[in-house]
Amino acid sequence: MKISEHMLASHTRFRTPYYMIKGKSAGPTVIMTAGVHGNEIASIRAAEQWLNKFRQKELTITRGTLLLVPIFNQAAYKQRVRGKPDLNRTFPKSAGAAAEHPLSRDLFGLAEKLLPDWYIDLHEANGLSSVNPKRLGQTLITNTGSKAIPAVKRIISKMNSGISEPTRHFTVRLKHKEGTGRTAASRLLHAKAVTVETCWSLPLTTRIHYQSRIVHYLLEEAGLIDVIQYNRLKSKANRKR
Template identity: 50%
Template sequence: MLVQQYTLSPNTPYSTLYYMARSARPGPAVMIVAGIHGNETASIQAANKLVRMIGKDQLLIHKGSLMIVPIVNKKAYRQRIRGVPDLNRTFPRKAGQAAKHPLSAALFEAAKRYRPSWYLDLHEANGLSQRNAKVLGQTLITNPGSPAVPAARKVIKTINRSIANHSHYFNLRLHELPGSSRTAAARILGARAVTIETGWSLPFSTRVQYQIDIVRRFLSEAELMKG
């Protein structure tokens, strides 16, 4: 499949690449972002690998379209830091409100133009949620009452069946985070928005594979690709 490359916020210090893949058949629009935090490298690797997989027809888009922004915050990524300020607190909190950072503003304007029905935000976090309910490592997060909840529960059930070590299991968290890209996409765009959090303590290759496997399952739930 042809994957087209574009530039978000061109000719600025925040310039970064994003990619579009479109099926000939009409269908849902799905948006995937990674690298909002520059030190969450497995999620970035997973997003870049997804782009390559689509380009090599290793992941087939059955209908609709897919937008992937693999490294939102390139400056933070180059330094391998979360980012200052934390970009995931600078997105609009309600319709008509401006983002608090040029980069989050550019990303959200792109999202508003694209109008995704699904929005997946790839992240990483401390801990393993199966061992400690207070940590976010190995979780899917969506807003309470979100229409994404049934799909998220189904994805967790399916992915956990494939995980031999029960301490690596994923769990669902229902939590609004005003200022985050996920909550902005849900509140303002009406997207089924989910954050995917792998646990930093796991091997890098394992985290990358979990991210890819979960994204593929959500693409199937969105009917973008066949199950």
């Protein structure tokens, strides 16, 4: 496994590091972003934890490539605000249309070159979707007709089987929202694109745990990490206890 650091929008004040994490053998490509909104802390922490897991070789990518952006909107993150403009409205809205911000332009330019199999965007939102279906907290969002739908349903059932409190259960949401990274990647690049949303009124450690587990299942579904690795890691952790 090889990790290299690069910059998005490197010649602008928006410069943001991203990481290319490559497995030993060729395979699928996954783009994963967090911190598109600067106040969605659990998603940022989960992305940082995953980067550290790879750096410390706690887990390795067996095959394929992960492009990881842990904090997409650095300026918004510093102030713990959503960010203006909302970067999740600046991705290309139709084929041939331009992205409306240096960061989304750079990232989507990379996506057009890499043609990722998966595009994962980590977020947080209000409310509990299993209590109020209008809310986005505790959802996995993908687009209508997306090839990601079966995998998303499998992940939700695995997540929910480990969550004893039913109000915290995840639900699937099908949504088309122009200007989001997910919809651009789904519609224009035909990637399996998924937005992860935890409910930010839950305790931070719980939200980070949910985000991290979902990322794990997504990377497994994408084929970048082996299921067996995680089981080994779990038994190692159990032995330590």
